Amino acid sequence: MSHERRTLEFYVLAAFFTLFVLFLYGPLSAVLILSFQGPDGGLTFPLNGVSLHWFYNLFEKQAVGDFGASFRRSFTLGLMVMVVNVIVALLAGLAFRHRFRGSTTLFYVTVASLVVPSIIISLGIGVVFQQFGLRPAWYSSGFGAHLTWTLPFGVLIMFAVFNRFSPAYEEAARDLGATPWQTFRHVVLPMIAPSLIGVGLFGFTLSYDEFARTLMTSGTYNTLPLEIYGMTTNVTTPVLYALGTVTTLFSFTIILVALAVILVLRRRQAKIS
């Protein structure tokens, strides 16, 4: 009796889950297909022939904004955020293993940085730079704005990782005569490496796609999401979809590479132990 119920529940929920996945990916695939629209085609179905016209169009500078340069800026910024995110989150994670005065406050400030509306942080950093007479730029004010969004994720992940991290491994290494640096380098680091890659992946992708916090802080030159945001109001050709396809495929590639590295690391660990 109970077994029968369970199967019915399973099929209903499986159908619901399938619908959810379709809901997530359906619209994206529409963009993917429509980016191959023929030269005379519009923003909606049906396809008016199949061509790479809009991809060519994308890489001609005069057709849309400077897509190449904004992509390079977003990519560089993403890498900067990724590196800083990993280092700072790791250090903060190590710090949070001990109680220190103000650790609770620091924890809540970190969470608050995630919770406070992006546009408020954007406005605040913009005004701070203006009052100090500094020129906002994507690599200074924009960089800081992105960190207020990516660091909380990184710190929370490291916090969770170290919460479950048994000190027995470090004690064992020490008993066997390892120096503290050796203990960290050869025991702790390999164990948390997959999480660190996760933190780096989050840092990069969140920064690469972020735009609410970049709005007031990017200065003269746009990052890629700002460029796309601008395009939504004044571009009415499928070149918008071509750009969407290119950036989405780029994101997917980054995610897959990171996941593959995590998988390889896990495998290697499993082999050792």
Add this chain to the structure above:
Amino acid sequence: MTAIATSGEIKAGKAPRFLAAPQWLIAYLQATPLILILGFFFILPILTIFVVSFWDYDFAGLYPDFLTMNYTDTLGSWVTWKTYLNTLKFTAITWALTLVIGFWVAYFLAFHIRTTTMQTVLFLVCTVPFLTSNIIRMISWIPVLGRNGLVNSTLIELGIIPEPIEWLLYSDFAVVLAMVHLNTLFMVTPIFNTLMRIDRSLIEAARDCGATGWQILWNVILPLAKPGMAIGSIFVVTLVMADFSTVQVMSGGQSASVALMMKNQMSLLQYPAAAANAVVLLIVVLLMVAAILRVVDIRKEL
């Protein structure tokens, strides 16, 4: 720095008699980069907004002052109240929908998928879109919902409707749909996390005591899933309350939100007015978060 810091920390942890910096100092050094970054790019900007919200301004610049004008202007205008009401409406609807959808998706993943590998794969399938551009995902609704979009043309071909439905795109419906599309993952992840940590023997015990499936769900699983639901709710509520892009793009400029109002003031360089709105919005959002936090201590849940 990592080397020094860690070495000291470990020594201090086990053998305090060795020559090593005290543990609290090491912890501070390790936390310093985080403190500096958040101090300069988070705390300082928030304080500045608070100060500037009392300043005077004209088209040429900002003038230090102590005026409450920016607050009385914004709170005294019915447009502000209407905008808040609209934002709260979006938040409430999106929150309810993402909570229900997020719970069932997480429940399915946690209790109906047997192998860990399959669980991981399906979970990643849900997570990957979250790591792609929000704006692209908003734009992707245009070919689906537009006047000649997929939904309308399919319905017309099937003879269900005689002419295209106008309110599919550039409407409140589109805004809510896109918000659910963008934010459900923030619900799925924390709920999935808490569900995975529920001791399966509790469910066995409930079943042995004669509980029906619904009783188990209602009396065992739901109460234990509350922390995850609370964390997901914090994400969704704060993201939707602060949203301007989804409202702008998906309503085609026909609907308003508080953040969109701020953004318009910012583009007119009315920073003190925007700052006053920011302070009000911040207080509202923090009150909502505090209300949710009464349900759960997040530090315990990580």
